[in-house]
Amino acid sequence: MTSDALSKDIQDKFGGELHFFDASAPIVSAESIDYACAFTGDRYGKGTGDYINCPLTKEEYYAFVDELLNAERAHLHEFEKGEIFEGCMPIEVMASRGKDTLRFGTLKPVGLFGEDGKRPYAVLQLRKENETGTAYNLVGFQTNLKFPEQKRVFSMFPALKNAEFLRYGVMHRNTYLHAPSVLSADFSVTNKRNLFFAGQITGVEGYVESAASGLMAAIAIADELAGKPRRVFPKETVCGALQAHISTPCKDFQPMNANFGILAPLPTRIKDKKERYAALSRRAIERIKSISEE
Numbered sequence: 001m002t003s004d005a006l007s008k009d010i011q012d013k014f015g016g017e018l019h020f021f022d023a024s025a026p027i028v029s030a031e032s033i034d035y036a037c038a039f040t041g042d043r044y045g046k047g048t049g050d051y052i053n054c055p056l057t058k059e060e061y062y063a064f065v066d067e068l069l070n071a072e073r074a075h076l077h078e079f080e081k082g083e084i085f086e087g088c089m090p091i092e093v094m095a096s097r098g099k100d101t102l103r104f105g106t107l108k109p110v111g112l113f114g115e116d117g118k119r120p121y122a123v124l125q126l127r128k129e130n131e132t133g134t135a136y137n138l139v140g141f142q143t144n145l146k147f148p149e150q151k152r153v154f155s156m157f158p159a160l161k162n163a164e165f166l167r168y169g170v171m172h173r174n175t176y177l178h179a180p181s182v183l184s185a186d187f188s189v190t191n192k193r194n195l196f197f198a199g200q201i202t203g204v205e206g207y208v209e210s211a212a213s214g215l216m217a218a219i220a221i222a223d224e225l226a227g228k229p230r231r232v233f234p235k236e237t238v239c240g241a242l243q244a245h246i247s248t249p250c251k252d253f254q255p256m257n258a259n260f261g262i263l264a265p266l267p268t269r270i271k272d273k274k275e276r277y278a279a280l281s282r283r284a285i286e287r288i289k290s291i292s293e294e
């Protein structure tokens with residue numbers, strides 16, 4: 001919760017964008033997408049191949065819209081009401097404007113053709129969220145639905161029937177920098193290396209993540225004072241993955257919480273989620289242990 005005066009000062013001094021409202025869409029793990037019910041490809045074949053397309057038939061589309069309109073929404077605090085901008089309207093609010101609004105907007109199938117060469121009735125696009133492609137963002141699905149409702153309703157897409165939600169969509173007041181254009185991985189300002197930001201304002205999301213960012217900034221300062229290179233944690237650890245998130249150029253930068261999807265992928269694929277998470281955790285702890293023993 002950065003005061004208005006401080007927000008203005010930060011904006012004046014560091015330029016770059018300062019966001020005041022966080023309207024983020026859910027993220028699912030790449031492993032959990034049912035590729036038999038999806039197809040890859042950019043609209044009109046123009047783009048960087050970062051999209052996975054989840055089609056709906058006509059019946060599936062109207063069933064989805066009905067559930068979306070009747071789903072439970074999270075309670076917005078007084079200070080959060082009335083701040084929603086057209087560009088980040090919650091998907092459920094857009095749907096309330098008319099049953100066909102979404103298929104001419106967020107779910108428009110134009111320029112997309114399935115394996116059968118036909119254009120689906122409606123399509124949800126998933127965009128790669130991180131360099132390693134282990135996490136995908138539901139494009140345009142910023143939402144204020146309660147988390148269990150997001151899982152229930154968004155899993156109505158056949159490609160997402162077994163989806164693993166790494167982060168749910170949220171809509172709340174939140175002041176954060178467009179960190180990749182302002183900060184380095186050690187949380188210092190790229191063109192002012194002795195100035196550090198920490199906490200939610202850097203684009204990490206949550207109590208523990210904010211505290212961890214403060215710790216990482218402090219470790220970098222301690223390294224500097226000890227005449228050592230400033231430490232950046234490995235991407236096999238959540239600390240390192242968050243440092244990569246805030247410092248990797250990204251057009252649609254959104255705050256990120258700690259989740260298994262942002263960790264560097266394992267060298268070998270483990271299908272079972274529990275086993276995979278256990279292997280990811282073991283590796284992360286080994287990395288942190290070796291750092292603390294240094």
Ligand SMILES: Cc1cc2nc3c(=O)[nH]c(=O)nc-3n(C[C@H](O)[C@H](O)[C@H](O)COP(=O)(O)OP(=O)(O)OC[C@H]3O[C@@H](n4cnc5c(N)ncnc54)[C@H](O)[C@@H]3O)c2cc1C
Nearest residue numbers: 001002003005006172173198199200201205206207208210
């Ligand atoms: C409604 C809501 C629910 C949340 N629920 C959860 C949850 O369940 N789990 C979770 O992990 N996270 C949750 N969060 C996110 C969590 O609150 C933040 O991630 C965390 O508080 C960020 O910590 P911070 O220290 O970066 O910022 P803050 O906690 O916002 O602290 C910033 C401090 O700076 C002070 N300040 C601002 N401007 C100035 C100034 N000019 N001079 C001096 N001081 C100033 C503010 O008064 C404030 O005390 C929630 C957030 C909200 C809004």
